[in-house]
Amino acid sequence: MEFDLSWLLLGLPLAFILGWLASRLDLRQIRAENRQAPKAYFKGLNFLLNEQQDKAIDAFIEAVQNDPDTTELHFALGNLFRRRGEYNRAVRVHEHLLSRADLSPSDRERAQHGIAQDFLKAGLLDRAEEALRRLEATPYETESRLALLAIYERSRDWPQAADIARRMQAAGQGDFSARLAHYLCEQAAENASNAQLEAALDLLHEAVATAPQSIRPRIALAQILFRLDRAEDAYQTLLHLAAETPQGLPLAAPLLLEVAAASQHQEDTVALLRQHYQQTPSLDLLDALVTLGAKPAAAAEDGNIPDERSWYVQHLTREPSLVAATKWLAGEKLSQEQYHPAVQKALDHASKPLLRYRCAACGFEARTHFWHCPGCQSWDSYPARRVEEL
Template sequence: MDFEPWLLILVPVLFGLGWVAARVDIRQMLKETRNLPQSYFRGLNFLLNEQPDHAIDAFVEVAKLDSETTELHFALGSLFRRRGEMERAIRVHQSLLARADLPAAEREHALHELAQDYLKAGLLDRAEESFRQLDNSRYALPALRALIRIYETAHDWPRAIEAVRTLQGLVEEPVPQLVHYYCEQAQMALAGGKPDLEAASRALDAAEHAVASQKQAMRTPVSQVRIAMLRGRLAAVEQDFRSERQHLMGILKDAPEYAGLVAERILENYRISGEEVQALAVLQAHYEEHPSLDLFNIVFRELRAQQGGDIAWAYARKALEQHPSLLGLDRLLEVELAGTDQSGALVRGADLTLLRNLIHKHTQRLDRYVCHNCGFQARRYYWQCPGCNEWETYEPRRLEELS
């Protein structure tokens, strides 16, 4: 290849241009650094020295001195929200929205941050209004999910259902809690002195349709158990006890671990037709195959009522030998003491009282259902955890049975 003499000129020229550019960048950086308020450097120094409270105060001063620092405003607002200082977070984001020169993208960002501030502060009306203003923005999906949470919190099930339908129209995203929204509607329709049977039936039809529309992998026995329980309750209100029995017995067959939630109602259903002996036999047989503490309590109590204390105690002794449980012993002592009358043996009653008190002191912490998502413990069974608001996070077993 022939050597080109002009290359001897080009190389020094390019080197010189690079040197000039570097000098210009350095001067520009130094100029921008000199323009930064002293509070900015104080804030950095506080952060390096692990003094976050002083750093925040310094950065707040920077934000006041330079209104153009939008990223700093966003960072401060988010930090205030995480620290629970909701008033300060709201003021920061409101001050951004008050700027007439704020670009559209940053205005949407500020509105989304402000809506989250309102939500965490419990100002649901303002949060809803702010999230609704983001319908046609890049934050439309997270805003819609937040609206669903708001409607859940307010128990506004029709609007929650509407929001879920809108979400499903935008993305192919499963929302399994939709089934429970319809169940909540049915439960509300059946409550009170004048239940609305038609509304309850429509809601349960919709719940079953929601289950059917889910993919097989997304279907859970929890929602189907709840639908069956509500179908049974609706049938009982209509005095269709045969249909009620079919729904309840279907739960024993399809979701046997939930027997403790429906055993009382099964006994009552059989009792109406004078078949309580058969009901007890059914529950005893179920306990042999699928033992649980709640079912044990119901079987023991009914066995004592039907066949007397001696037979009930013999059954309890055998059951506790096979499945040792302090909670089980505590419950049967409670039933025994409740059945002791004045003609009973006072010394034996006093001994049982002392024994029960000692056991009960140690079993109170075990007599709970527990959320496997957040660990929230509750005496009653919940379809939605009161702690984290997630659905279907409780197993139908007490804490002692899970350990």
Template sequence: MEFDFRWLLWVLPIAFALGWLASKLDTRQWKREQRDAPKAYFKGLNLLLNEQQDKAIDAFIEAVQNDPDTTELHFALGNLFRRRGEYERAVRVHQHLLQRGDLPRAERERAQSALAQDFFKAGLFDRAEAAYLALRGTPYENEAQLALLSLFERSRDWRRAVEVARELERSGTASFSARIAHYLCELALAAQAQQDLLEAGRLLDEARQQSPQSARAHVLRGQMLARAGQHEAAMAAYAELLTLNPEAFNLVARDYADAALAQGQPDTRSRALAALSAQYQRAPGMHLLAAIAKLDPDGPAQRQRLQEHLREQGNLSAARGLLQQSHSQLSEDEAQLVNTALERAARPLQRYRCAACGFEAQHYFWQCPGCLNWDTYPPRHVEEL
């Protein structure tokens, strides 16, 4: 039986037509998918700008489902989850990206950085540390080092914090001398708690060399010497602080006076009184006034100092002090009532306030408990700022 070539005249055009139709349908579907993905993405972006995060997440999930290979959508979705505190979902998104074998190196490093942030925000510090360490040698290394520094501060791993801070200094990121001095002071306090005073003294000396103007090392060294009965050396430590950081001397003005009194020598007492009076003339403050009163407890002289301070500064603490010195015009009950009222009114002002976040505290903090920044508390009460 011979093949009839006339069938080709029918089959070939039909096959060509079917192929053309299939390509058209495939192109239309591809264009529709490409059109739908940006549409869902821009919809999510618009909702995010309008602070409708729940609806924005739904829109981004829809966009990811339509185009699961789009890494930018995954990053946007993971960041949204992290901002909302849904750290487990953020971790899953970024881990899914890292598991993709076709992910370029730059995107993989970016996903690793995002995953480390997820762990850090979730409080999984051990996993965050491992994730940040994996970023060594990448463009995210400097950012990872800064995060590790914050992580070691939170976990109070001061030795590793010192190492990271010194690495950052060597890389030229910034100067971390003051923070390293604080870390060394924390280690010194730990050594004191273990009664290793020799190591504590060595660490405090290293902290003073690291940052000479850092007040904390001088304060701790003076207090440690005073507890050991070395009052003359304690006075010298406080005097060094007065020279290097006069404003911070307010924190130890009364300790300085106590160290002078403990030596029991009139010359030492007179020398300390002169130093305190000179500093008060330069920068008047209630801490200094209280220290002067320890060395010169004479009633009329103290009343005169309080009157002058109240005239110049006008704060409630001075008013209360003056009332305690002289209330001859009031009965004992009346004086007690006025004193109680002034004490209650002055108490909120006798606090220290963080200059960075405004967190107030009765005691002075070297690191703010609110924002975790160092040296953000002025060494004066709120009423004196």
């Protein structure tokens, strides 16, 4: 059977035309998809800039459906879900990214960081801890360790927090000596509450060595020594506190009075308090001097020997203080004595808020001094001075 060349000549142009049409159709489809994905992306970006998050999410979902391999759109969508509080959906987005075998190492680390943030925001601390630990030796290591510190502080897991602080200190990721000293003090407090005083003592000695300029370790150490009937050692510890960190002496003043009485150092304590009060007047040092019965150095103008309550009057000559005036008036007699209780009650009510401590970071006020602010969770944010003295 002979092959007819005319069919070949007719078939070649036909095949060429069909191939050209097919390629044109593919190119049109690709171009349409490429135009559709950026359009949805920019539409979502526009909604996001206008703070229309619902519409932005819909646009990004559309963009992801049109181009499921675009990792940046997945990250944008996951962040949007997290900001809206839809943590389950954010987790699913980041888990989908982690399940992809073609994901680059940097994007995989980024997705791991994203899922850790999702768990943190959702309050799933155990899962967040596991996710954060997988970020070791990544660009997110420092941030993940800080987040772990926050988790351990929140759960009061002080040994774990101390371990992370030591590792960050060793890696040069910041100075965590003061915070580490607080962690040791927290562990010592737990031991002391369980009557394990010797174990608490070892932790506090370590805390003092870790952060010599911190106030808390020396005060806590003096408290434990005093409980162990080592009043002399406790007194010497407080003397070191006054020498190394004199700004913390007002916080230690009540303990100092007890230790001085037990170790027979009342006169030395009066001299110490006088010296520090003259350098930096303080209401707590003032109360300690009055409690010890110390006489002010200055003589009264009328020639009478002033009593210890005259400290309050002398304090008023140095700086105005409603608290000092209220405490002085409590021991005085008015010419119209029947009005004294009402006046004293009004002054006590007005001066009570002035005796609080205030966090320098968030402004949270409390009647007691905190080393760890219950409001903003900052460490050492409470000055050792009353509100009136700030």
